[in-house]
Structure formats: C-alpha cells, structure tokens
Amino acid sequence: MKRRYLAVMGLLVIMAMVLAACGGGAATEAPAAPAEPAAQEAAPTEAPAAEAAPTEAPAAEEAPAEAAAPSGDVVTLTWVGPGPGGEFEFRKQQAAEWNAANPDIQINLIEGPVSATDRIGLYLQAFQAQSTDIDIMQIDVIWPGDLADNLIDFNEYGGAEAVAGDFPAIVQNNTVDGRLVGLPWFTDGGLLYYRTDLLEKYGFAGPPATWTELEEMSQTIQDGERAEGNQDFWGYVWQGAPYEGLTCDALEWVYSSGGGTIVSPEKVITINNDAASAALDRAYSWIGKISPPGVTGFMEEDSRAVWHAGNAAFMRNWPYAYGLSQNDDSAVVGKFDATALPGAEAGQSAATLGGWQVGVSKYSKYPEAAAKVALWLASEEQQKAQALSPNSLIPTKMALYEDPDIAAQREFMPKLLPVFTSAVARPSTATAPQYNEVSNIFFSNVYDVLTGKQSGADAVANIEIDLEDLTGFEVGAP
Amino acid sequence: MANAKGQSSDLAKQEQRLAYWLLAPTFIILLAIAIYPLISVFGYSFTNATFASNKPTEFVGLDNYRNLLSMTIVQVPPLIDEATGQIQVDAETGEVQYESSVRALPREPVRFRVVTDFSLFGNKYVLGATDPAFIRAVWDTIVFGVSTVFLELVLGMMVALIVNANFKGRGFMRALILVPWVIPTAVSSQIWEYMFQPNRTGFFNTVLWYLGMGSGEIPFLSDPTWQLPAMIVIDVWKTTPFMALLLLAGLQLIPADIYEAADVDGAGPVRSFFQLTLPLLKGTIAVALVFRTLDALRVFDLFQIVLGQARYSMASFTYYELIQNRAMGYSSASSIMIFLVLSIFAIGYMRSLGVKSDDH
Numbered sequence: 155m156k157r158r159y160l161a162v163m164g165l166l167v168i169m170a171m172v173l174a175a176c177g178g179g180a181a182t183e184a185p186a187a188p189a190e191p192a193a194q195e196a197a198p199t200e201a202p203a204a205e206a207a208p209t210e211a212p213a214a215e216e217a218p219a220e221a222a223a224p225s226g227d228v229v230t231l232t233w234v235g236p237g238p239g240g241e242f243e244f245r246k247q248q249a250a251e252w253n254a255a256n257p258d259i260q261i262n263l264i265e266g267p268v269s270a271t272d273r274i275g276l277y278l279q280a281f282q283a284q285s286t287d288i289d290i291m292q293i294d295v296i297w298p299g300d301l302a303d304n305l306i307d308f309n310e311y312g313g314a315e316a317v318a319g320d321f322p323a324i325v326q327n328n329t330v331d332g333r334l335v336g337l338p339w340f341t342d343g344g345l346l347y348y349r350t351d352l353l354e355k356y357g358f359a360g361p362p363a364t365w366t367e368l369e370e371m372s373q374t375i376q377d378g379e380r381a382e383g384n385q386d387f388w389g390y391v392w393q394g395a396p397y398e399g400l401t402c403d404a405l406e407w408v409y410s411s412g413g414g415t416i417v418s419p420e421k422v423i424t425i426n427n428d429a430a431s432a433a434l435d436r437a438y439s440w441i442g443k444i445s446p447p448g449v450t451g452f453m454e455e456d457s458r459a460v461w462h463a464g465n466a467a468f469m470r471n472w473p474y475a476y477g478l479s480q481n482d483d484s485a486v487v488g489k490f491d492a493t494a495l496p497g498a499e500a501g502q503s504a505a506t507l508g509g510w511q512v513g514v515s516k517y518s519k520y521p522e523a524a525a526k527v528a529l530w531l532a533s534e535e536q537q538k539a540q541a542l543s544p545n546s547l548i549p550t551k552m553a554l555y556e557d558p559d560i561a562a563q564r565e566f567m568p569k570l571l572p573v574f575t576s577a578v579a580r581p582s583t584a585t586a587p588q589y590n591e592v593s594n595i596f597f598s599n600v601y602d603v604l605t606g607k608q609s610g611a612d613a614v615a616n617i618e619i620d621l622e623d624l625t626g627f628e629v630g631a632p
Numbered sequence: 633m634a635n636a637k638g639q640s641s642d643l644a645k646q647e648q649r650l651a652y653w654l655l656a657p658t659f660i661i662l663l664a665i666a667i668y669p670l671i672s673v674f675g676y677s678f679t680n681a682t683f684a685s686n687k688p689t690e691f692v693g694l695d696n697y698r699n700l701l702s703m704t705i706v707q708v709p710p711l712i713d714e715a716t717g718q719i720q721v722d723a724e725t726g727e728v729q730y731e732s733s734v735r736a737l738p739r740e741p742v743r744f745r746v747v748t749d750f751s752l753f754g755n756k757y758v759l760g761a762t763d764p765a766f767i768r769a770v771w772d773t774i775v776f777g778v779s780t781v782f783l784e785l786v787l788g789m790m791v792a793l794i795v796n797a798n799f800k801g802r803g804f805m806r807a808l809i810l811v812p813w814v815i816p817t818a819v820s821s822q823i824w825e826y827m828f829q830p831n832r833t834g835f836f837n838t839v840l841w842y843l844g845m846g847s848g849e850i851p852f853l854s855d856p857t858w859q860l861p862a863m864i865v866i867d868v869w870k871t872t873p874f875m876a877l878l879l880l881a882g883l884q885l886i887p888a889d890i891y892e893a894a895d896v897d898g899a900g901p902v903r904s905f906f907q908l909t910l911p912l913l914k915g916t917i918a919v920a921l922v923f924r925t926l927d928a929l930r931v932f933d934l935f936q937i938v939l940g941q942a943r944y945s946m947a948s949f950t951y952y953e954l955i956q957n958r959a960m961g962y963s964s965a966s967s968i969m970i971f972l973v974l975s976i977f978a979i980g981y982m983r984s985l986g987v988k989s990d991d992h
Contacts, residue, residue: 275955281684300958303686385848386832395854396942447847448830451854451942459833587685590956594941601942605856616734623743 229523230260233290234276237268244543248536252527259523261290270294270398277301281517289518290528293336293511295327295579296398296593299586302330306514309334311525319534320550327579328511330586335513337532338550340540342508343577344406344495345570347461347469347479351489352379361493363500365410365436368468372444375467384465389444391457392470394437396601399453401580401593402506403470404600407433409504409578410497414632416596417581417621424632425596426618429498431610434603441604450604461486470495472508476566477546492566494573507577509550541567548574585625595620670971676964683958696965702762704744707755708736733758766966769944770973772860776945777928777977780867784924785917787868788875793905795876796883806880813873821937824866828852859943863934871927875920882916883909918985925977930970946970 235245242265249263267273274297280288281304293301308316313334317325320338328336346368348361352375362368372389379387393399409415413430417423441449446460454471458478461469464485469475479486494503512532514524530536537549541560548567554560555568582589599613599620608616618629677696681689711720711729720729737744737760744760747767751757761767795806812820827835830851841848852858886909894904932947944952947970953963 271956278684278955278958304684395940397940446831447849448851448854451830451851460831463833587682587687587958590958594956598941605854612732612734619739619743 229520231289233263234266235263241545284517289524293513295509296582298328298336299583302335305335307333336511340547341550343505343574345492346495347492362496365496368496386465390468391460391466394450400597406504421627422630423621426614431614434610505573505577507579673964679961681960683960699762769949773946781924783868784875787872791876792879809873812870817933878920882913
C-alpha cells in the first residue's frame with residue numbers, strides 16, 4: 155500500500171507544479187532583473203570610493219540634484235527601455251550620452267519586452283514584489299491611471315514646470331488625482347494613409363473627408379484595380395482583431411460619428427446611443443466589401459503588410475508606418491500621404507491618442523536621481539533628437555512643431571499637428587484601475603458586431619450594461 | 633515479492649530508511665516550490681486581491697467560484713404582437729420570432745451573459761453564464777485536448793509502426809520525424825500563423841485557391857468556426873512525433889519471437905496488430921495518454937500566440953485575468969479549476985486503463 159500512497163502523492167505533486175505554473179501570481183519572487191553589481195563595474199574611475207551603500211541613499215535625496223559632488227557616491231539606475239530594434243539603438247546612444255555627462259548618476263539601460271502586454275506584465279510583477287530593480291520605465295498612454303499607485307509624483311521634482319510646454323491633453327491624461335505620474339515623451343494618433351497615385355488615376359481631388367466618401371472611393375478604386383488584374387487589391391485596411399488596437403479603431407468610428415468616448419471624463423457611461431451603434435454597423439458593412447474578410451484578425455502589422463505590398467488604397471494606422479512605407483522594399487514609396495481620418499460629417503475627424511510617457515517607480519532607491527534622468531529624457535532637446543532619429547517619434551512639446559530642423563527633415567509632423575492636438579483619449583484615466591476590463595468589454599462586443607454575431611444596437615446596449623456592473627458609473631448621453 | 637511481505641529483514645528496513653533520507657531533499661524542494669504556491673493560490677482564490685495594487689484585499693468566500701461557474705438555462709419567450717395578441721412570425725421564413733436572449737437572462741444579483749441559444753421541442757432556450765469566457769475556455773480546452781490526443785495517438789501509432797520496421801535509412805527517418813517536436817512552440821506557432829494568413833500570402837489559402845476551393849480569403853484564425861480546427865492541426869503536427877517516440881519505445885520492448893509464433897499460427901498482420909501489439913502496448917499507451925492529455929489541457933503558448941484574446945484556453949484565460957485584468961483572486965480560482973479538471977482526467981485515466989500504482 156505504501157507504493158500506492160507514494161504514487162498518489164507523486165501525482166498530486168505533479169499537479170501542484172502544473173498549478174504553480176498557471177497561477178504565477180502567487181509567487182512573491184521578483185522577476186529576474188539585472189543585478190546591480192554589473193552596473194557597479196561600469197562606475198567611472200573618478201569615483202573610486204563608490205560603494206553605493208543603500209544607507210547613504212537618503213543623503214542623495216536631500217541634496218539638490220545639481221549640486222551632487224562628482225567625488226560623491228555614484229547612483230546607478232536601471233532603465234527598462236524599448237524592445238530590441240531601432241528605438242533601442244537610439245536609447246542606447248542617449249544613455250551613453252547621459253552617463254558621459256553625469257559621472258555621479260549612471261544609467262543601466264536594459265531591453266524591455268516588445269509587446270506592450272508583456273511589458274505591463276513585467277512592471278506589475280516588479281510592483282507586486284515592491285522590487286527596487288526597476289527605476290525608470292516607459293509607460294503607455296493608457297497606463298497612468300492603472301499604475302499611478304506605484305509611480306512617483308513628478309510634481310515633487312519640478313515636473314509641473316517641465317510639462318508646461320506639452321500638449322495639455324496628455325498632461326491631463328498623466329495626472330491622476332493631482333499627481334503627475336508620467337512625463338509626456340512622444341505621442342501617437344490614428345492616421346488615414348492614402349495612395350496619391352490611385353486617387354489621381356481615378357479622378358479624385360483629395361483624400362476623403364467623410365466615411366461615406368471613403369466607402370465610395372474605396373469601392374471605385376478596388377473595382378478598377380481588380381478589373382486590371384490585381385485580384386488581391388482591397389479598398390481599406392484597418393485593425394479588427396480583438397485586442398487593444400480594436401478599441402482604438404472603434405473609438406475613432408464612434409467618436410467621429412458623434413457617439414462619445416465610451417465613458418466620459420466625468421465618469422458617465424455614454425456608449426449606448428444611435429450614433430455609436432450606427433458607426434459599428436457601418437464598420438461591419440465594410441467587411442468583405444471594401445475590407446478583406448480577414449481584417450477581423452488584423453493588427454497593425456497585418457494591415458501594413460497589405461498596404462506595403464501596394465494592395466490597399468487606404469489604411470488606418472499609426473505614424474510609425476510613415477517611415478516604414480518609405481523603405482526601399484515598399485511598393486508605395488513616393489505614392490502615398492497621410493491625413494486625418496474621415497468623420498461621419500466633414501470635419502468630425504477623430505484620432506485615438508497613443509504614445510508613451512516616462513515614469514519612475516515608487517520603489518526606486520533613488521527617486522530624486524531617477525526623476526532627474528526622466529526629466530532630461532522628456533526634455534525638448536531630447537524630444538527633438540528622437541524626432542530626427544530614424545524612428546521619427548512625434549514630439550509632445552508644442553514648440554518643436556515650429557522648429558526649423560523638424561520642419562525640414564520631418565515635414566509630415568507640422569502638417570499633422572492638428573491631428574495630434576485634437577486626438578481623443580481612451581477612457582483610461584476615468585475608469586482606472588479597471589481600464590483593461592473596460593477596453594476588453596468594448597472590443598469583445600465590437601468584435602462580435604464585426605463577425606456578425608450581434609447588431610450594433612445590441613452591442614452598445616450590452617456594453618452599457620456590462621460597464622454599469624463593472625464600474626458602477628451613471629449612464630448618460632455623450 | 634509475496635514471501636518478503638511482513639517479514640522484511642533488518643537490512644531491508646535499513647535500505648528503506650536510507651531511501652527516505654535520500655528522497656527527503658526532493659520532497660523539501662517540492663514542498664517549497666510546489667505545495668507552498670498551491671496552498672497560497674488556494675488561499676487567494678477566496679479573496680478579491682488585486683495584482684500589484686495598494687487596494688486592500690478582502691475575504692469574499694466563494695464569490696470567485698460562483699462568478700466563474702454559475703450557469704443557467706432560461707426559456708426565451710416568443711415576441712407577442714401587441715395589436716393581435718398573437719405570437720409574431722417572420723413573414724418571409726415563417727419562423728417564430730423571439731425576445732432577445734440577452735434580456736431573457738437574469739441580471740440580479742449577478743448578471744448572466746449568453747453562452748449559446750438552442751431549440752428543444754419547439755421552444756427556444758438560452759444557456760447563460762456569469763462568465764461565458766471561462767465556460768467557453770473550459771469547453772474549448774477539453775475539445776482541443778480530446779481531439780488532439782486522439783489524432784496524435786492514431787497518427788503517432790502509424791508513424792511508430794513505420795519507423796519500427798526494418799528498412800534502410802531507418803535511423804535517419806527516426807531523427808527526421810522529431811523535427812516538429814524540436815521547434816519551440818513560440819516559433820512553430822508563428823510559422824503556422826503565417827501559413828494561415830487570411831489572404832493569398834498564406835500557404836493554405838493559396839493552395840486551396842489553386843485547387844478551386846475557397847475564395848483565397850478564408851480567415852482561418854479570426855472566423856470562430858475555423859479557430860479550433862486550426863489550433864488542433866498545429867498541435868497535432870507538433871506533438872505527433874512525441875507520441876510516436878513514446879510508442880516506439882514501447883514497441884521495441886515487444887520481443888520479435890512472439891510475432892514469429894503468430895506468423896506460424898497463421899495470424900495476418902491486422903490480427904497480430906490487434907491481438908498482440910495493442911494489448912502488449914497498453915501500458916505504454918496509458919502513460920502516453922496521461923502525459924499528453926494533461927499537457928494538452930494546460931495548453932497556453934499556442935493559444936496565447938496565435939489567438940491572443942480572440943479565444944482562450946483555460947491557461948490563457950487565467951493569464952489574461954491575472955496580468956490584464958489584475959484580478960488575482962479570480963485568476964487563482966480559475967487556476968484551482970484547471971487543477972480540478974486535470975485531476976478528473978488523471979483519475980479517470982488511471983481507473984479506466986487499469987494503471988496500477990503497485991503490482992500486488
């Protein structure tokens with residue numbers, strides 16, 4: 155009988171391990187993050203006495219950052235940067251530049267996950283463990299509300315003056331209960347890319363101003379191109395997979411039809427209205443007609459692939475696609491432009507606000523030093539450098555849109571200024587810390603409309619009921 | 633064995649004691665890395681803990697389980713024409729029109745959402761659940777698990793029998809069949825995702841289009857009817873080699889002279905497969921099935937990479953609840969449910985296949 159007992163125990167243990175793998179949340183261990191010793195090796199020779207004793211950290215906090223003596227202790231900060239790629243290369247240069255100029259504060263830049271979902275997972279695990287391993291981090295525009303508990307308030311470190319020249323909408327987005335938890339770093343907004351050569355070929359004077367015009371132009375161009383033998387040609391590609399990107403696209407349809415922003419900044423659920431349901435039904439009508447049936451599985455890169463190969467007349471995408479579409483391997487080099495998305499009526503255009511902020515962890519050992527680095531990273535000078543880098547990141551400082559270098563080398567930026575200033579924010583701050591759930595309810599229901607499982611009217615009614623249950627907010631008109 | 637029972641010598645006892653001492657470190661480690669998290673997850677499942685937040689945690693009893701599992705079936709009333717008092721009938725199809733299923737389900741004290749509609753004896757019913765995503769995830773995972781394991785067993789057996797036969801280049805073939813198993817799931821999932829592209833850049837759409845089937849635009853991964861079959865195809869491709877390997881090991885234990893004897897007695901290949909190979913392979917098959925079923929029911933990477941939030945497995949649902957919704961208590965409860973589902977399957981297998989944990 156003993157052996158049977160052992161076998162049963164063994165089985166239980168295997169299952170427990172299964173469970174341990176599934177329920178990772180229970181583990182209180184911090185995620186493997188770079189250890190400090192590695193950074194200490196990089197300490198400059200000017201500070202031989204550098205022992206970075208944690209007990210001396212408060213001293214660094216009390217002293218004004220500028221006055222930190224070069225002979226004092228060296229503070230080493232960990233910055234979780236972007237994932238591997240072009241932007242990381244640029245960040246590496248920035249870190250080297252800072253380290254050369256500031257021997258007393260050294261930055262150790264590490265690669266973060268490429269996917270935003272994985273990135274927030276990493277942050278949350280570090281926060282759950284109150285880990286001091288991460289000091290500086292980049293924060294998506296929808297996260298300040300969710301992460302505010304775990305981030306420092308930049309107002310205590312001169313943040314208010316620093317963000318005076320930024321877009322007010324982004325500053326407001328990053329301010330949670332009066333605390334400035336993120337410094338605007340670069341921004342993003344949904345754009346309509348269009349093929350200038352095809353518009354000319356089919357006799358259209360300019361890009362569409364309304365959704366109806368977009369439908370007509372798409373149909374005409376698609377029919378014409380297919381008649382000429384390109385069976386794979388489609389009128390309009392966008393993002394229809396059930397993920398955060400669909401929330402962005404659908405918010406643009408709804409808002410540009412006068413249907414509000416799902417939940418208003420005043421915490422009122424506004425989604426259940428005729429304009430919103432009509433906007434969703436309209437999007438459903440595109441599928442299989444001017445948009446490929448597979449669009450309900452498309453993320454940004456899937457739509458860009460169709461566009462890049464020259465198989466779409468119009469595309470909804472973020473500014474990053476601009477630079478990439480001008481690459482040598484693109485079929486649309488010199489044949490396209492970007493403009494504001496259409497609206498239900500001309501001038502009703504809406505672009506969902508995207509972009510990233512710099513934040514500092516509340517659990518950092520050296521918040522003062524980290525805040526100083528963050529302020530430098532988000533400064534006008536550095537924003538200009540990143541705009542002129544190959545990644546062409548869109549500045550959040552209004553003054554840069556009048557900068558002669560940017561006007562000369564990144565001419566689309568000043569041209570699209572109105573798009574970025576009028577961008578509509580997702581209701582992330584109003585619904586924090588439940589924004590992810592709100593977004594999930596929204597895009598799942600929209601996805602059911604796109605796949606024909608429910609009508610737009612049912613969808614907005616369902617979203618309203620679900621949001622009432624989740625948030626307890628009032629219901630009202632947009 | 634029987635004669636040693638009850639009267640084991642001092643030496644045997646000593647050996648036994650040594651065995652326990654040698655096992656002790658393993659058990660201590662398992663206690664720390666497996667039993668402790670298990671208990672802690674179990675504890676969290678009765679709270680409303682939020683992941684990485686300062687929000688105070690409260691004990692909520694069985695609420696998480698109730699929200700995961702509550703289901704109900706409600707009859708959907710037909711629409712009544714207010715003018716005539718008659719049941720409304722669609723003028724074109726002649727079908728009875730019903731009230732919206734969403735409205736038919738209760739909202740208090742917790743809201744039930746639609747899982748599916750069905751008709752029985754001329755009435756329309758709606759199956760509702762407080763968390764349809766979880767119910768769907770459990771159902772999808774079980775369908776996925778059962779179909780992949782069955783297909784892998786059949787195909788794996790065929791492959792194992794082939795590479796068990798004597799032919800030139802057998803060693804090379806044995807190595808070759810392992811290729812899909814060697815590729816990391818993250819990579820193979822991505823490869824298959826490209827092959828399933830919803831236009832003619834995708835392999836399957838191109839091939840089907842040339843064969844005159846489909847429009848060349850089949851959205852395999854976003855159309856709900858195709859999603860699960862696509863997942864099953866990917867997993868069968870990937871894991872059949874593993875199954876074949878396990879079965880091959882079992883086949884090699886069967887002595888060749890049994891087959892010679894069967895041959896002399898006039899049994900054909902089909903008969904000797906069903907009367908010799910299969911019974912002798914029973915133990916191996918049982919082990920392989922337990923391994924594969926438990927593995928398939930825990931599937932995470934494939935679903936997470938290929939389908940994301942379009943459709944969940946039990947494990948990717950749990951991950952989503954923890955990381956995206958930050959619902960630590962709720963995701964702990966769903967982990968416990970995975971544990972229970974796996975236990976049911978494991979015990980079921982041990983019973984039905986007669987796997988004995990000891991040889992008395």
